[in-house]
Amino acid sequence: MDFQQGLITTIHEYGISGNSLEGLHAGLKKRPTSILIPCLFEEFKRPAFKLIREVLRQLKGLDQLVVALSAKSFEEVLEARSFFVEMPFNVHVQWTNSPKVIELLKNQEKNGLDLLGTPGKGWAVWQGVGVATRTSEVIALFDADIRTFKPSYPSRMLLPLLDTSYGISYVKAFYSRLSIESNALQGRATRLFVGPLLTSLEQLFGKGPFLEYLDSFRYPLAGEFSFTRDLAMNMRIPCDWGLEIGLLSEVYKNVRTSKIAQVDLGIFDHKHKNIGETPKEGLQKMCTEILISVLRGLMEHQAQTLNDSQLANLEVLYRRVGQDRVKQFGLDSAINQLPYDRHEEELSVQKFAKILRPSVKNFLESPTTLQLPSWARVLACESSLQNDLMEAGLEEMPT
Numbered sequence: 001m002d003f004q005q006g007l008i009t010t011i012h013e014y015g016i017s018g019n020s021l022e023g024l025h026a027g028l029k030k031r032p033t034s035i036l037i038p039c040l041f042e043e044f045k046r047p048a049f050k051l052i053r054e055v056l057r058q059l060k061g062l063d064q065l066v067v068a069l070s071a072k073s074f075e076e077v078l079e080a081r082s083f084f085v086e087m088p089f090n091v092h093v094q095w096t097n098s099p100k101v102i103e104l105l106k107n108q109e110k111n112g113l114d115l116l117g118t119p120g121k122g123w124a125v126w127q128g129v130g131v132a133t134r135t136s137e138v139i140a141l142f143d144a145d146i147r148t149f150k151p152s153y154p155s156r157m158l159l160p161l162l163d164t165s166y167g168i169s170y171v172k173a174f175y176s177r178l179s180i181e182s183n184a185l186q187g188r189a190t191r192l193f194v195g196p197l198l199t200s201l202e203q204l205f206g207k208g209p210f211l212e213y214l215d216s217f218r219y220p221l222a223g224e225f226s227f228t229r230d231l232a233m234n235m236r237i238p239c240d241w242g243l244e245i246g247l248l249s250e251v252y253k254n255v256r257t258s259k260i261a262q263v264d265l266g267i268f269d270h271k272h273k274n275i276g277e278t279p280k281e282g283l284q285k286m287c288t289e290i291l292i293s294v295l296r297g298l299m300e301h302q303a304q305t306l307n308d309s310q311l312a313n314l315e316v317l318y319r320r321v322g323q324d325r326v327k328q329f330g331l332d333s334a335i336n337q338l339p340y341d342r343h344e345e346e347l348s349v350q351k352f353a354k355i356l357r358p359s360v361k362n363f364l365e366s367p368t369t370l371q372l373p374s375w376a377r378v379l380a381c382e383s384s385l386q387n388d389l390m391e392a393g394l395e396e397m398p399t
Helices: 022-028 041-045 047-056 074-083 099-111 121-132 152-162 188-205 209-215 243-254 282-302 308-335 342-365 375-381 385-392
Strands: 009-011 033-040 064-070 090-095 138-141 170-177 225-228 260-268
Touching (some): 022 152, 033 152, 047 152, 099 375, 121 243, 121 375, 138 152, 152 170, 152 225, 188 282, 188 308, 209 282, 375 385
C-alpha cells in the first residue's frame, strides 16, 4: 500500500472501490472490447476456470470472449464450447492446433512467413489477438488458472483503456502472489530471479533506458495485460517462456512510457510451477528463456551485450543480490506472520545462478529467436488471414 508514482503510471489498490462492475459496464459502451484467454483443454476440468466463467458471466456489453484453445480432438473443442454456452455475449473458441489452422498457417510459407511457431501460450496469444482485433478496439488477456479471479480484475485491467482521455495504450497487472492454502509468498521467478537479475545488470551497465523501464514494473512476469488494437496489431509475439518480457520489449518499442500503466489487482494466486531438477525443467527452464528475452531486449534497445568478464561479474552480483532478497523476503514474511522456508529460497537462488553462464553463452552463439510477426506485417502480405484464421479455428467434425 503506497501512492508512489514513477516512470510507469501506477494504479494502486486502496481497498475502497470494491467489486462493483457499474463503471466497467459504462466503459464497455464506449469501445468494442474482447477478453482473450489462452488455455489447454485440461483447464476446463479445474475449479479456477469455472470461477472465471462465473465472474465473466456478470459482464454486460462485452463484444466477445476469445478462448484460444489447444485441444487434442474435436470432442474436446465441443466440450469447451458447451462450457460457455450460456454466456451473455459472443464466445469464440479458437481451436489453435486444428488441422485446418495448421494447414492454413503452413501455407503462408509460400509468402516467406513462419507462422507455426512453437505450440504454447505465445502462439495461442498471437492467434487470439488476430481473432479479437477483427472487431474490438481493446483486448484484455487473462490466464485460465487464476484461483482468485473476481470482478475487480477485468474492471481494473480495462477501465484505463476504455477512458480515452488518459491516452493509455497498454496496461500491465501486478499483485501480491500468496498461496490460498498457506499464505506463503509465491512468484519465485519474479522475486528471486528477475528482480535480482535486473538489479545486477543495472550495476554492470548503469541505469540504461530499457533496464530502467523493465525495473519500473512491479511484476514484470505478470501474465495479465490489456492493450489497444493499434498496439496489438504492431507487436511481435515470442513463442517461449520469455513471452511477458518479450511483450514488454515490444511495448517499449511501439509506445511512449507515458501511455503505459500498471494496475494493482491485490491478492492473486494461480498454479505454481516447481523449480525443476535440471535447467531444462520447471522454473529453471522458464528463467532460462526469460534471461534470453532480457538479453535480446538489451541488444535491441541499448545495443549492449555481455562479454566474458561481465558474465563473471553478473554471476557474483546475482548471487549477492539474490541472497539479500531472501533475507528481505524472510523479514517481510516474519512481520506479516507468513510461513517462509529460507533454506528452500536460498537453494532456488543457487539453482538460478547456475543457469546464467550456459544460458548467456548459448544466447550469444545464436541471438535471434523465433518471434511471430506482428499482425500488421502479416496482413500486408495476406489481407484476409484474420478472417481465414477465425474460420479455420471453427473447424467442424469431418464428415
